[in-house]
Amino acid sequence: MKIRRFSLSVTIFWMGIFFLYGPMIMLVIYSFNASRMVQVWAGWSTRWYGELFRDAQLMSAVGRSLQIAFYSASTAVVIGILASVVMVRFRRFRGRTLFSGMITAPLVMPDVIIGLSMLLLFVAMAQSLGWPAQRGMLTIWLAHTTFCVAYSTVVISSRLREMDQSLEEAALDLGATPLKAFFLVTLPVISPAIISAWLLSFTLSLDDVVIASFVTGPGATTLPIEVFSQVKLGVSPKINALATIIIGVVSLVAFSSWLLFRKIDQRNRAAARMAAGH
């Protein structure tokens, strides 16, 4: 049967896409507006980009945020790989229910609760252990890593679950140690998921304003905290310029990682087909 049903759903799909992209396109257009009055069009200009780069406070916040995002994503992916192995391969151990609960709960837990509870933890730890002595980048890194672990684990474990275990078995049969089989066979197969988990964690960390506001300390203003404090005062052309840069970078990274992902995926599938053919 040829299925050609519900052009209604396709229409709604494209309406939804328009709804998702319209506001961002307007933001990009208005970032090139010469006028200080954001809503009045006064010709094309790139002056707000210049002003953006001269905003020293904003620029130092960018550096700090990129650093935190890099460390959080990297730590979260390492813990996420371990957690995925635990979730997918260790079917039975004591406390498994609690473990899987702690993996899914951060995905939906409201930010204000995570932020508040993490801050209270750090305060209690500083009181009783003396560490972390000061709140700042270290505490933001710990907080971001924690919620990024949950996202990384979901992404990586779904890939690990799909993976053909016979590849690992073959490596073991050929005399590889389990650790070697893991690093030489399993890791390369799940590498697209590891890359997307890292990118997802990186963007989540770079994006977080609520949790960072709770756990930050003096002098450790991140980019979202800085943007949020400027945006609360109203629409600003400088933020439009910043938004345009963010949208551009994200589109570029997402598009190239999508291409990369497709390529690795195709290669793996081809390899699996060849292996199955023998």
Place this chain on the structure above:
Amino acid sequence: MKKIDLARALPGGRRLVIALPYLWLLVFFLLPFFIVAKIAVSEAILGIPPYSAMFEWVDQTLNIRMTFSNFSWLFSDPLYITAYWNSIKVAFNATLFALLLGYPMAYAIAKAPSHLQPTWLLLVLLPSWTSFLIRVYAWMGLLSNNGVINNFLLWLGIIDSPIQMLNTNFAVYIGVVYSYLPFMVLPLYANLVKHDNALLEAASDLGARKWTSFFRITLPLSKNGIIAGSMLVFIPVVGEYVIPELLGGAETIMIGKVLWQEFFNNRDWPVASALAVIMIALLIIPIMLFHRYQNKEAEQ
């Protein structure tokens, strides 16, 4: 068939692999909730930290001080109850709107030719990779009194004076649906794409009409996806802070915003903690539902 078990072959390895992520989550995710609960039953004091200690060792006796005044305070002031009720109402309605828009979108992707599906899915997910803050901010420029939408309507002559859209509940709904739509579409798509077309063909062979087979077959089969997607929107929106702060107005009293104000403006940590405890109590059943359906979907 031999099952691979990294662990059994690796003495002590299994325990080590479990221990690191387990300990991290115990210390940084679970333990904090007990501390929140502890501070929720302490008294606010002037000092650093601004709450009273629970245990005190005075004259060879251990004094345990717990007060439930923070909770009775929350129930005595209608502001807090209104805030909880509003948050749940906004989250519920927004979830419904997101479902009504997201379901057809997920359906369209799942029914698209398979070589197009990844691209269409990417189109929906891409916005969620750009900054959340920026996407909420974009609506400030669109909805304000001299914003793009009002100017456009004025220019068309549909209205004579700008409509107040920013700082209303309407703006909050737009912002929530806009920000959370991808989270609704993703689990729905993951579910719908697994459906067996043979069922629909059988129904059609037996004379069922398109809509009948949709309501009798597709919709019931996508139950897990609907629950997972809805919970993925509903739960975080109940505690949402950024959207009501930027797009909402005086009428939008939501619990995330109230908690933020108690903490940062009033510096009342015990009351903020009590608010968090009640919020977790309200959300525990939705979170468990989400957890169950998330696992069901993953293991299918």
